[in-house]
Amino acid sequence: EKGGWDSFMDKEIHEDPAAVQRTLLGRFDKNGDVALDEVRIDEHDFKVIDKIIVIACGTAAYAGMVAKYAIEHWVRIPVEVELAHEFRYRDPILTPRTLVVAISQSGETMDTLMALRHAREQGSKVLAICNTQGASIPRESDAVLYTHAGPEVAVASTKAFVAQITAAYLLGLYLAQVKGAMFRDEIRHILDSLKDMPRKIQWVLDTQTKTIHKAAERMLNAQSFLFLGRHVGYPVALEGALKLKEIAYTFTEGFAAGELKHGPIALVDEGEPVVFIVPPERGRDVLHAKVLSGIEEVKARGAFIIAVAEKGDKDVERYADVVFWRPACPTLMSPLVDVVPLQLFAMDMAKLKGYDVDKPRNLAKSVTVE
Numbered sequence: 626e627k628g629g630w631d632s633f634m635d636k637e638i639h640e641d642p643a644a645v646q647r648t649l650l651g652r653f654d655k656n657g658d659v660a661l662d663e664v665r666i667d668e669h670d671f672k673v674i675d676k677i678i679v680i681a682c683g684t685a686a687y688a689g690m691v692a693k694y695a696i697e698h699w700v701r702i703p704v705e706v707e708l709a710h711e712f713r714y715r716d717p718i719l720t721p722r723t724l725v726v727a728i729s730q731s732g733e734t735m736d737t738l739m740a741l742r743h744a745r746e747q748g749s750k751v752l753a754i755c756n757t758q759g760a761s762i763p764r765e766s767d768a769v770l771y772t773h774a775g776p777e778v779a780v781a782s783t784k785a786f787v788a789q790i791t792a793a794y795l796l797g798l799y800l801a802q803v804k805g806a807m808f809r810d811e812i813r814h815i816l817d818s819l820k821d822m823p824r825k826i827q828w829v830l831d832t833q834t835k836t837i838h839k840a841a842e843r844m845l846n847a848q849s850f851l852f853l854g855r856h857v858g859y860p861v862a863l864e865g866a867l868k869l870k871e872i873a874y875t876f877t878e879g880f881a882a883g884e885l886k887h888g889p890i891a892l893v894d895e896g897e898p899v900v901f902i903v904p905p906e907r908g909r910d911v912l913h914a915k916v917l918s919g920i921e922e923v924k925a926r927g928a929f930i931i932a933v934a935e936k937g938d939k940d941v942e943r944y945a946d947v948v949f950w951r952p953a954c955p956t957l958m959s960p961l962v963d964v965v966p967l968q969l970f971a972m973d974m975a976k977l978k979g980y981d982v983d984k985p986r987n988l989a990k991s992v993t994v995e
């Protein structure tokens with residue numbers, strides 16, 4: 626069953642490229658436009674949508690946070706992301722023009738199910754992004770966009786995360802298409818980058834595992850980690866922090882890198898491990914410079930810096946103690962690769978500590994109580 630891997634988690638991380646690829650499969654018409662035929666919400670209903678609310682828990686919520694950056698940029702409608710258990714009990718503002726997107730690997734998470742029922746009672750349409758055919762969440766939704774990551778057995782979610790981002794991106798590009806929010810060429814261009822991501826993820830798996838393993842060995846006695854990222858790197862930081870909590874039982878916190886100076890920097894002293902998600906260098910944009918200045922700040926206080934950064938990034942090379950490299954890609958695509966070394970890092974840490982990476986203590990694969 627594990628196909629030669631010694632854990633499901635190992636196997637499933639190595640299926641990240643395939644999870645993205647399979648989720649893209651069959652989602653285009655003969656002209657190459659996004660065609661979400663199976664979704665069965667008609668084009669008119671999509672055209673009038675003026676707000677999206679993503680509801681989800683855990684890793685699925687972080688996938689939603691990534692999608693927020695992309696969909697708002699592409700479609701120019703507001704996207705809110707809310708933990709399902711918070712959403713349900715705060716009397717959210719919902720209208721027939723609000724599209725609620727419920728993201729769930731299992732399709733059975735009770736918090737998410739209750740939230741979607743509430744949204745439908747208020748007259749909003751609910752679209753599920755789900756990895757499990759015929760589960761409760763897709764059954765009770767108006768529409769479903771399945772992620773085709775294949776069954777995920779390890780409790781800590783890995784390949785489902787990249788598949789969820791892929792599906793949410795397809796939804797965003799489809800919306801941009803039907804609303805005429807972008808030129809066809811622009812959409813095409815983004816789709817080309819998206820289709821190229823499985824190859825880039827594979828490059829990380831092929832070339833970075835040794836570095837990651839060595840880093841895990843070196844960090845084995847670390848008591849805590851900070852994870853920092855900006856823009857789409859922020860949810861990636863939160864997800865990287867969650868993976869280490871879940872399976873290596875290490876105390877971690879994820880923060881928006883810009884927030885560092887507003888509090889978290891007080892936690893940094895000699896030897897504190899800090900993981901930075903560094904945005905792509907392309908155009909040396911402002912994001913890159915801002916994250917870099919965060920690195921300098923913590924470096925000056927003696928932190929041990931682990932960076933996820935674009936291959937050839939000289940600034941990062943200068944400051945970081947360890948770098949997990951990513952191949953060049955557009956910023957909005959970077960979460961699909963950047964999460965991969967963090968998944969591997971958490972798994973290696975947990976294995977080195979002798980823990981069962983597939984069945985972490987106190988956790989269940991799907992939580993069917995509220």
Ligand code: BG6
Binds near residue numbers: 685
């Ligand atoms: C948690 C799982 O309890 O539920 C997480 O341990 C998962 O891994 C979260 O991200 C949400 O699950 P689902 O199935 O709704 O995506």
